[in-house]
Amino acid sequence: MSTSANLVALYTVTRREVARILxxxxxxxxxxxxxxxxxxxIFGTLIGGRIGTMHGFxxxxxxxxxxxxxxxxxxxxxxxxxxxxxxxxxxxxxxxxVSPMPSWVILSGYVGGAVLRGLMVGAIxxxxxxxxxxxxxxxxxVTVATVLLAATVFSLAGFVNAVFAKKFDDxxxxxxxxxxxxxxxxxxxxxxxxxxxxxxxxxxxxxxxxMVNAFRYGVLGVSDVGLAEAMLVMLGFAVxxxxxxxxxxKRGIGLRS
Amino acid sequence: xxxxxxxxxRDLRKTYANGVEALKGVSLTVQQGDFFALLGPNGAGKSTLxxxxxxxxxxxxxxxxxxxxxxTRQRSAAMRLIxxxxxxLNFNMxxxxxxxxxxxxxxxxxxxxxxxxxxxxxxNELRLWDKAEQPSRMLSxxxxxxxxxxxxxxxxxxxxxxxxxxxxxxxEIRRSMWQFITGINRAGTTVILTTHYLEEAEQLCRNIAIxxxxxxxxxxxxxxxxxxxxxxxxxxxxxxxxxxxxxxxxGVKLGRVDDHTLExxxxxxxxxxxxxxxxxxxxxxxxxxxxxxxxxxxxxxRLVEGGAxxxxx
Numbered sequence: 001m002s003t004s005a006n007l008v009a010l011y012t013v014t015r016r017e018v019a020r021i022l023x024x025x026x027x028x029x030x031x032x033x034x035x036x037x038x039x040x041x042i043f044g045t046l047i048g049g050r051i052g053t054m055h056g057f058x059x060x061x062x063x064x065x066x067x068x069x070x071x072x073x074x075x076x077x078x079x080x081x082x083x084x085x086x087x088x089x090x091x092x093x094x095x096x097x098v099s100p101m102p103s104w105v106i107l108s109g110y111v112g113g114a115v116l117r118g119l120m121v122g123a124i125x126x127x128x129x130x131x132x133x134x135x136x137x138x139x140x141x142v143t144v145a146t147v148l149l150a151a152t153v154f155s156l157a158g159f160v161n162a163v164f165a166k167k168f169d170d171x172x173x174x175x176x177x178x179x180x181x182x183x184x185x186x187x188x189x190x191x192x193x194x195x196x197x198x199x200x201x202x203x204x205x206x207x208x209x210x211m212v213n214a215f216r217y218g219v220l221g222v223s224d225v226g227l228a229e230a231m232l233v234m235l236g237f238a239v240x241x242x243x244x245x246x247x248x249x250k251r252g253i254g255l256r257s
Numbered sequence: 258x259x260x261x262x263x264x265x266x267r268d269l270r271k272t273y274a275n276g277v278e279a280l281k282g283v284s285l286t287v288q289q290g291d292f293f294a295l296l297g298p299n300g301a302g303k304s305t306l307x308x309x310x311x312x313x314x315x316x317x318x319x320x321x322x323x324x325x326x327x328x329t330r331q332r333s334a335a336m337r338l339i340x341x342x343x344x345x346l347n348f349n350m351x352x353x354x355x356x357x358x359x360x361x362x363x364x365x366x367x368x369x370x371x372x373x374x375x376x377x378x379x380x381n382e383l384r385l386w387d388k389a390e391q392p393s394r395m396l397s398x399x400x401x402x403x404x405x406x407x408x409x410x411x412x413x414x415x416x417x418x419x420x421x422x423x424x425x426x427x428x429e430i431r432r433s434m435w436q437f438i439t440g441i442n443r444a445g446t447t448v449i450l451t452t453h454y455l456e457e458a459e460q461l462c463r464n465i466a467i468x469x470x471x472x473x474x475x476x477x478x479x480x481x482x483x484x485x486x487x488x489x490x491x492x493x494x495x496x497x498x499x500x501x502x503x504x505x506x507x508g509v510k511l512g513r514v515d516d517h518t519l520e521x522x523x524x525x526x527x528x529x530x531x532x533x534x535x536x537x538x539x540x541x542x543x544x545x546x547x548x549x550x551x552x553x554x555x556x557x558x559r560l561v562e563g564g565a566x567x568x569x570x
Binding site for chain 1: 273274308311312313314315332333334336337339341343345346347348349350351356357360361363364365366367368369408412
């Protein structure tokens, strides 16, 4: 297809994804708002008041970037895995497979939709956090780049999960048994400086640690990891997962017989 | 207009991962502008063949060209020429028919303004425009089938493949679908139809291929195929019933269905006059007469059963 035709197709896939997010807003946008409000009330206000400061910030201020990033990661992942698997389950993925759309357009459209859901939820959670504390963004470019990269990485990971999934249970296993533990152990609620060895060193094998800390650096200006290191980790995962997603689509694994 | 065939399939084979050999070297040609029937019993390989043509199934070997473009080596270019109406419903039940059609056009790179015009045109032609803004899960079975035809028309394909488009649809809607598809064909679109309603294929299609157990067992024009049928059975409705003994008529096998109905089986070349003379002489009055079975159905059963007997031998 020509470049303009590819752009029309890309816009169509992304628009359809955004329409889905808005159509079922009570499942896509409302739950993270409620969950994160509870986190802010319980961990930030009630418990956080007794914890004191961390890296020079109140505990509430310290956990806001982590919770925003956690929302972005889980929602980007959840959006693409449920939407793409749903299209396989309902067989309407065939609408795209029989079209002349190249694989990169299908992948980019779904990732675009998932990233946008991550951004919408991130904005909602950030807005709610401002009801509880005061924040200024220390490094706006780093903040934006980190949000986009992290959302892209987890959108791509969710896509790979959906390609291999054969039943709805298969798209719940990874978030429950992999994503949630890694997020909680990824420095959302604490600085890794507080951990004893070997847990401190082991934490650096967790990619979410780099995302949470890069975002915290963007917002607060403090981080447990180097910025360049964090960006490289995210870029590396994004490139590797994009290549895997393209390969799966081109080979038709889980999609074509 | 180019003289390339609309579809050329060459020695297409497909063996699934579980070892099932669905296609065992299928070759066939469909000329431009044809209305082509692809018939076969369940599990014969029709859907696998259509799956390969529409790139939903990867061929094990062989190739197929649509207007000279390979569906395996130039997938994207070939897919632009094809419209597919699959056997199973495969649209998002939560989306509206209008969105389904406009999105489908978008997947082909057709700008939204043009897509909206086409969606209105085809939804209107298929009598779905008043349902365009309803969630598609609210549509009746026949409407859902028509929606899939409208969706397949969004890229205005040169080759329209219909895999049992009228399954489970009442006769009135079926006739309106035939009318629409015939119109599309007259306008120049090549149509390939698979159906289990053989009278549908007989009425609509000019050429036919019958596939069974992954092989093409017949590929000819509908006229030639029907000419092969050498025996015809007529059902005769009687005015006053008939007695216990039926008259003997040379070359005609006469049987009683009930007191007011007879069946007469005879060669296609046999004249009907001798039958009516004999019936009149026996005091039997015929009020109406019709063919017992669909002619194509008789041939289809004969060909498929013949193939099965050959395999058993």
